[in-house]
Amino acid sequence: MKKAIIFIFIIFLAVPANLSAAGNFILMASTIGPVDSGIVDVLEDRFEKETGIRVRHVGAGTGAALNIARRGNVDLVMVHARALEEKFVQEGFGTGRIPLMYNDFVIVGPANDPAGIKGTKNAGAALKKIASAGAPFLTRGDKSGTHVAEMNIWEKAGMVPSGPWYKKYEKGSEGNVSTLKYADRMGFYTFIDRATYLGLKDDLKLKILVEGDKDLLNYITLIPVNPKKFSRVNYDTSMIYVKWLTAPDKGQLIIRDYGKDKYGSPLFFPDSKEWREKVHK
Amino acid sequence: MDLIFEGVVKAFELLFGLDPEVMGITALSLRISGTATLISLVIGISTGTAVALAEFPGRKIVISLINTGMALPPVVVGLIVSILLWRSGPLGFLDILYTPTAIIAAQFIIATPIVTGISLAAVQQLPKKLRLQVLALGATRLQMVWILLREARLPLLAAVMAGFGGVISEVGASIMVGGNIKGYSRVLTTATVMETGKGNFEIAIALGVILLILAYLINLVLTRIQQYERPR
Numbered sequence: 001m002k003k004a005i006i007f008i009f010i011i012f013l014a015v016p017a018n019l020s021a022a023g024n025f026i027l028m029a030s031t032i033g034p035v036d037s038g039i040v041d042v043l044e045d046r047f048e049k050e051t052g053i054r055v056r057h058v059g060a061g062t063g064a065a066l067n068i069a070r071r072g073n074v075d076l077v078m079v080h081a082r083a084l085e086e087k088f089v090q091e092g093f094g095t096g097r098i099p100l101m102y103n104d105f106v107i108v109g110p111a112n113d114p115a116g117i118k119g120t121k122n123a124g125a126a127l128k129k130i131a132s133a134g135a136p137f138l139t140r141g142d143k144s145g146t147h148v149a150e151m152n153i154w155e156k157a158g159m160v161p162s163g164p165w166y167k168k169y170e171k172g173s174e175g176n177v178s179t180l181k182y183a184d185r186m187g188f189y190t191f192i193d194r195a196t197y198l199g200l201k202d203d204l205k206l207k208i209l210v211e212g213d214k215d216l217l218n219y220i221t222l223i224p225v226n227p228k229k230f231s232r233v234n235y236d237t238s239m240i241y242v243k244w245l246t247a248p249d250k251g252q253l254i255i256r257d258y259g260k261d262k263y264g265s266p267l268f269f270p271d272s273k274e275w276r277e278k279v280h281k
Numbered sequence: 282m283d284l285i286f287e288g289v290v291k292a293f294e295l296l297f298g299l300d301p302e303v304m305g306i307t308a309l310s311l312r313i314s315g316t317a318t319l320i321s322l323v324i325g326i327s328t329g330t331a332v333a334l335a336e337f338p339g340r341k342i343v344i345s346l347i348n349t350g351m352a353l354p355p356v357v358v359g360l361i362v363s364i365l366l367w368r369s370g371p372l373g374f375l376d377i378l379y380t381p382t383a384i385i386a387a388q389f390i391i392a393t394p395i396v397t398g399i400s401l402a403a404v405q406q407l408p409k410k411l412r413l414q415v416l417a418l419g420a421t422r423l424q425m426v427w428i429l430l431r432e433a434r435l436p437l438l439a440a441v442m443a444g445f446g447g448v449i450s451e452v453g454a455s456i457m458v459g460g461n462i463k464g465y466s467r468v469l470t471t472a473t474v475m476e477t478g479k480g481n482f483e484i485a486i487a488l489g490v491i492l493l494i495l496a497y498l499i500n501l502v503l504t505r506i507q508q509y510e511r512p513r
């Protein structure tokens with residue numbers, strides 16, 4: 001029995017003194033792409049160093065992130081699907097859309113390119129070619145920002161994709177890294193953001209086949225959750241973070257340089273209002 | 282097969298290389314599940330003993346409810362605890378969603394019926410005469426309960442093992458109420474799910490191996506205590 005007591009005592013020792021009850025920090029729900037690319041961690045760490053304010057994030061696709069925010073569970077969201085964002089603000093859950101940065105989507109596929117889309121300038125035309133060739137195409141299919149962007153291109157091309165070649169990835173909600181790796185294993189075409197592709201490039205057989213269309217730009221936006229809707233939301237503190245992220249000499253600079261050393265080209269491009277004003281001056 | 286082997290190698294690299302992130306995740310898993318188990322022991326053993334010793338109408342229904350609770354799916358617990366803890370929810374004022382405290386709460390709910398059920402069975406299987414004998418020798422009610430618990434200590438240790446084993450390996454509730462936040466509420470199981478999702482199978486297997494080693498070590502200690510104390 002003594003030993004049992006000693007064991008229980010050991011568990012007691014393992015109990016930390018600092019399991020703080022209240023979350024004394026900014027909580028953000030972020031779309032998974034920037035989280036997986038590592039930039040979200042870098043921005044949070046740098047901000048904490050400068051201000052002492054800790055930011056923590058929960059990763060979720062844009063649709064899911066906005067739903068988490070609709071319950072008032074986070075102070076801020078980082079998302080990328082314009083129509084969903086506007087709806088969110090219109091419903092009164094967010095105070096407004098604040099541009100942060102962008103990168104772009106690309107269409108990747110097997111190097112032998114059975115649908116012959118390589119070099120196609122128009123993303124919609126490329127997707128149509130894939131459809132008419134019946135070449136397998138993987139979609140995240142989870143209302144994430146990536147999925148919404150993909151659906152927008154289909155819509156512009158004037159078609160609704162369906163058929164045995166149009167494959168929905170069952171684990172799409174796990175994010176773009178997961179989706180891209182699966183497409184790579186299966187040799188499917190897919191629609192993915194460039195940051196994710198560059199991050200995994202060395203391990204992939206899939207190649208970028210279509211890029212550079214204006215429709216493929218991927219704008220990542222911040223939306224503070226409306227404190228009038230949820231009194232517990234940490235609005236003032238999260239606005240300090242928003243100001244810092246959008247400042248041309250702070251967050252925007254980090255965004256501009258992130259990934260250059262590792263991938264040879266930046267993963268994201270700064271796009272805050274303050275940044276654009278400064279550049280155009 | 283190669284992948285599993287590489288994962289095991291990676292696990293030892295991470296463990297013996299004292300990788301700070303993995304060490305942190307491992308320590309946090311131990312703390313969270315240890316705390317949850319400890320609280321569930323206090324509640325579970327006392328409830329289990331009380332139900333085992335008392336006679337009251339509806340006792341059988343209570344016992345079957347406890348036994349059903351032993352099979353409570355962690356995701357269901359996670360869902361309900363999340364809904365309660367939403368800032369817009371009834372317990373939102375606590376402000377603990379996406380914190381380690383929320384995970385402890387969910388794991389406590391998962392472990393308590395397990396501990397209660399096993400304690401109940403442990404106390405119940407003691408010969409009824411023992412209770413009468415102890416009382417006849419002049420023990421107070423409290424002393425009687427204490428003696429019964431001492432008699433039942435071996436199966437009670439099984440309750441500890443089952444409770445702890447249930448929560449340290451649980452993932453559904455931890456991810457839902459904890460949010461898998463890096464360096465804060467990320468535990469071994471949620472990290473494993475995340476790495477699997479990213480396709481980093483090697484690291485995922487390594488984390489799984491660390492989890493297994495941990496569970497083994499703790500059960501080894503408990504089993505040694507249990508078998509050392511085995512009545513001769």
